[in-house]
Amino acid sequence: MPLDLEVKKKSLSNRSLRVIFAALILSVLGHFVLFFGIPFLSPSLPSAISDELVIKTDLLLELPKKIKMARTPKKKPSMTSDLGNATVNEPNEQSGLFDQQEGQAFRLPESSILYYDAYVDGQKYQTGELQWTVEGNNYRLYVNIPYAFIGPFVFESRGSVDAYGLAPTIYWTQRGTNAPRFSRFDRDEKGGGRMFFSEKPDFNPDLLPGTQDRFSLMFQFASLLNGDGTIDEVGSIRALPVVDYNTLEMWQFTSYGETISDDVPSLGKTTLRHYALVQRENDPYKRQVDIWLAKDLEWLPGRIRSQEANGRVLELVFKQKNPIKPS
Numbered sequence: 001m002p003l004d005l006e007v008k009k010k011s012l013s014n015r016s017l018r019v020i021f022a023a024l025i026l027s028v029l030g031h032f033v034l035f036f037g038i039p040f041l042s043p044s045l046p047s048a049i050s051d052e053l054v055i056k057t058d059l060l061l062e063l064p065k066k067i068k069m070a071r072t073p074k075k076k077p078s079m080t081s082d083l084g085n086a087t088v089n090e091p092n093e094q095s096g097l098f099d100q101q102e103g104q105a106f107r108l109p110e111s112s113i114l115y116y117d118a119y120v121d122g123q124k125y126q127t128g129e130l131q132w133t134v135e136g137n138n139y140r141l142y143v144n145i146p147y148a149f150i151g152p153f154v155f156e157s158r159g160s161v162d163a164y165g166l167a168p169t170i171y172w173t174q175r176g177t178n179a180p181r182f183s184r185f186d187r188d189e190k191g192g193g194r195m196f197f198s199e200k201p202d203f204n205p206d207l208l209p210g211t212q213d214r215f216s217l218m219f220q221f222a223s224l225l226n227g228d229g230t231i232d233e234v235g236s237i238r239a240l241p242v243v244d245y246n247t248l249e250m251w252q253f254t255s256y257g258e259t260i261s262d263d264v265p266s267l268g269k270t271t272l273r274h275y276a277l278v279q280r281e282n283d284p285y286k287r288q289v290d291i292w293l294a295k296d297l298e299w300l301p302g303r304i305r306s307q308e309a310n311g312r313v314l315e316l317v318f319k320q321k322n323p324i325k326p327s
Helices: 003-036 216-227
Strands: 067-069 104-106 113-121 124-135 138-145 153-162 166-175 181-187 192-199 237-245 250-261 272-279 287-292 300-307 313-323
Touching: 067 216, 104 216, 113 300, 138 216, 166 216, 216 237, 216 272, 216 287, 216 300
Parallel strands: 067 104
Antiparallel strands: 113 124, 113 313, 124 138, 138 153, 153 166, 166 181, 181 192, 237 250, 250 272, 272 287, 287 300, 300 313
16 A cells, blocks of 8 residues: 555544544533533523512511421322322321420421423423432432433432421532532531531531521421411511521522412412512622422422523423332
C-alpha cells in the first residue's frame, strides 16, 4: 500500500474518532446545561413574582403550635389512578406521647409510595418516586428522581414526631455522583437545639421548635389538614422555620384555600389546597414555591412547582399511589 494512502486513511480514522468524541461531549454537556443551567446564562427569564406574594412590611408571625394526635378514620373508599391501580387506605391508629396534650389536631398520612411525572421548564422527564413510611413514632421520606447521564436526584428526610409535629433529625440531598450534602437537627427535649450543616461546618444556628426541611414541610401541612380540614382559610399566612442544605430561614406560605380543580390531571376534578411561598422584598434570592395538596391523597402533594432564581422551573405532578402494607 502506498505510504501516502496509508497516511490518509489514518488521518480519516483519527478525524472520525474526534468527531464522535466531540459529539458525545456535546450531548452530555447539552443534557447537563438543560437541567442545571449555567450561572450566567438562564434558558428563560424568571417570571415576575406577583405583588401579593412579596412582603413589603414586617408581619406579625405566629410560630408553630403544639399538636394533638387525632385518630385515623376507620376506612376511606379506594380510588384509582390514571394507571388503573387501586389505592387503599388501611386503618391505623396513631397515638402515643402527644394524643393527650392540648394543641392543633394532627394526623400522619398512611405509609405509601407515590409516583410523580417530573418536568423541567415544561419538558417531561422520567417518573420520580416518593416513599413515605411511618413506623410507630418515626417517619422516613425518600425522593428519587432519575435523570439520564447525570444520575438520580435523591432527597431524604428522617425523624420522628414531637410536641410540634414532624421533627426531622437528618436531611440530605445528592445530585448524581456528587457527594451528598446533609443538615443535622440536634434537638433537645423541648424541640429546640442546634443545626449542623456539612456545607457550613462553622454555621450552627439555634433550632426553633417546629423546624422543617424543604420536603418534610409539605407532610407537616398534610398532617395538620388531616387533623382539621378547616384550617388555613383563603389569605391566611402559615409561617415555619425551614432548613435547606446550608440555610435556616423563616418561610411564610399564603393559603389560597380549598378549591375543586383538575390541576392534577390523574385525579380529575378533585379538592386541592394551594399554598404559595411569600417572598421578602429585600431578599436578593427570589425563589417561588407552589404546593397543591390533594384531599384524595390524604392531603399529600398532588403537584409541586419550584421556580429557581435563574428562571428554571422544576415541577412534580402526581401520577400514581401505591399503599405500603404494615410489616
